[in-house]
Ligand SMILES: Nc1ncnc2c1ncn2[C@@H]1O[C@H](COP(=O)(O)OP(=O)(O)O)[C@@H](O)[C@H]1O
């Protein structure tokens with residue numbers, strides 16, 4: 448393992464925060480802090496992010512970002528760290544802001560023809576939703592443009608269900624992304640960097656007892672099964688997913704770490720979204736994906752720590 452940052456560095460492990468994913472982030476932060484201690488970073492401290500963050504960061508030399516969602520994964524905290532000149536892990540302001548919004552992510556990635564995007568429309572507040580989906584084929588899926596954990600998402604089987612599904616999404620966001628529903632299975636793949644070069648982790652496949660990987664499936668024990676490395680794809684599709692993941696990471700301007708979600712149908716991948724600050728709890732996807740390729744939890748934390756200050 449390679450240590451880039453000196454062992455006596457004062458590191459703030461940013462977690463908690465003010466998003467709906469606060470509890471998960473606190474768990475991520477606690478685990479990362481324990482790993483940093485084991486790695487010899489004795490001056491690493493947990494910092495629960497509140498509106499006092501400018502004060503609370505005084506004296507710290509580095510920030511390890513384990514925040515998820517609003518303010519922590521969307522460029523806001525990154526902007527504060529830029530102003531304070533504190534090098535931080537993971538993606539910078541621009542990539543964080545873009546990837547927080549599923550529509551803008553797709554617009555950027557649509558410039559690269561190798562990245563397969565699902566046919567979709569973007570419905571802004573006040574627009575006629577029925578008219579907007581005229582060119583899409585049912586079933587559809589409605590999603591708030593910037594919310595995680597499958598909040599506000601609905602599968603729409605027929606036109607009569609559209610209005611209610613749209614209303615559900617609008618509760619979270621004025622703007623709604625409506626995609627064609629891919630009747631396949633879900634996979635996710637991590638992207639890490641070593642000496643500035645991005646590479647993909649093993650692929651994790653999730654099989655659910657529900658129709659899709661919805662909120663219940665995500666948080667109810669026994670409703671979903673994790674398979675890592677994934678077995679549902681051919682060797683060719685496995686390589687393709689990894690290649691596209693790295694391409695998406697680079698195209699969106701990500702740095703240090705990300706985790707890219709896909710649907711797979713007929714052995715073909717379809718891009719869903721980029722998570723710029725993936726969970727780091729002991730049951731999270733990224734640690735499991737890394738572990739099967741020989742990168743244990745502490746090594747993963749060190750690799751991400753080494754990305755501090757390298758973001759664009
Ligand atoms: N177009 C789609 N077709 C089929 N399933 C989808 C589609 N979009 C999302 N899903 C399902 O919903 C889950 C969450 O979607 P995602 O876009 O990754 O949002 P988030 O993880 O931010 O809630 C996915 O894991 C997948 O199971």
Ligand SMILES: [Mg+2]
Pocket residue numbers: 708719720
């Ligand atoms: Mg997702």
